[in-house]
Amino acid sequence: MVYLLYNNRFYCGGSLINNLYVMTAGHCVNGFSKERLSVVFLDHDRSTTSETRTFTKRIGAVLRHNLYGIGGSYNNDIALLRLESEVPLTGILKPVCLPPIGKSFTGYTGIATGWGATQSHGQVSNKLREVRVPILSNVDCRKTGYRDRITDNMLCAGYAQGTKDSCQGDSGGPLHIVNGTYHTIVGVTSWGEGCAEPNYPGVYTRVNRYISWINGNTRDACYC
Template structure:
């Protein structure tokens, strides 16, 4: 048995990541159908008495989440639920694991929310199926332009101060990426760093909220889903002109790789959808014309 274990080849996560066989929608409702987001996990702690944050499965034994979820919890107090859809009902495909190790980014700053990222190593590996699969992660070269469609999921409050009603079904909604310069204008100059990204509607109405922290923001590229962000912070929940702010996953490829070491997550270079390229060109042209006018070159 020992020789077999020593010779066993590591899993190539790229063969599995980002595939959601039971998710066939482009635009959907509010309650997420069972198996739609098979990388979504629910973090529970004895400290909080139940669900308190989300996360995403990135290979067969590591979960990605937000550092701000973990300031007061120990590994021994955590329980990770995978394949879960409802917090109160029956989850036929659910499994759970304890946490062996918590790894918080060494440069995480709780005052600025910069480097809001952490890894959890599960107590034992999990087996992939249609309801439990890893998500692909945005590689360092990824580009998410303004307007890129992104899906956010979680069991958090449905609006500020209003908990998710029973039976607590996983929620999903789609929001567009907001450029960092625009987001800084809306939220306060300099508060959104290059390690962050924003998403939301100008009129509000769709956003993450308390309890969604640590969960994934994903975008679809061809046949796979790529995690671009980790739910991090924001002002209020779904307020107008107040996009949600997410940890920019692509900035942490090296850190994640160095911490995990083997059976690495599937990193995928996300590129702008071709349908958005004309929009990007027009926006660049508008900025160039504005600059030329200011410099009296036109």
């Protein structure tokens, strides 16, 4: 789990997927200049500077999905950030695992993490937080208030009554499923109506629809 800075200000999350690339949401980088972007690793509490292992990397290239933003929707809301130099995959710094193609993850418990707001229109959090939310089928998600705004490239997670959700500032961060210590990223936090609103679950980019795109754009990286 990483977070993104623009002009040294926190605004989005991201996930390290190998030694050279961070995955985030397309809307987190849309129209932004890479020279003003940076990525912070191994942070937990953004309000303290005493976390000695924290380090920052500049961005060498921004690869936003070329079909993002067509028709004004959040379809294909995914991007890769190529770091200016590789990160050592040692100690506690490890990349997240990419999901298998074709699996829906319906009924799994997803874990969304980030430094986003703890309520709609609220302040972002200094400390990294996580929330567990059930993953819905796309058929069920189209029965919510979103209806046909949900494409096959999206994944919904949340409770019918609201209660728990990702929120502003969590964008670009991961929705994991966890098996023991093994974290697989099944979603990228993308959009939603408000936060934890009844009948409006969180909407995530469905990562396993983009495996060939990810692999094709990260051939120079090591997933070990």
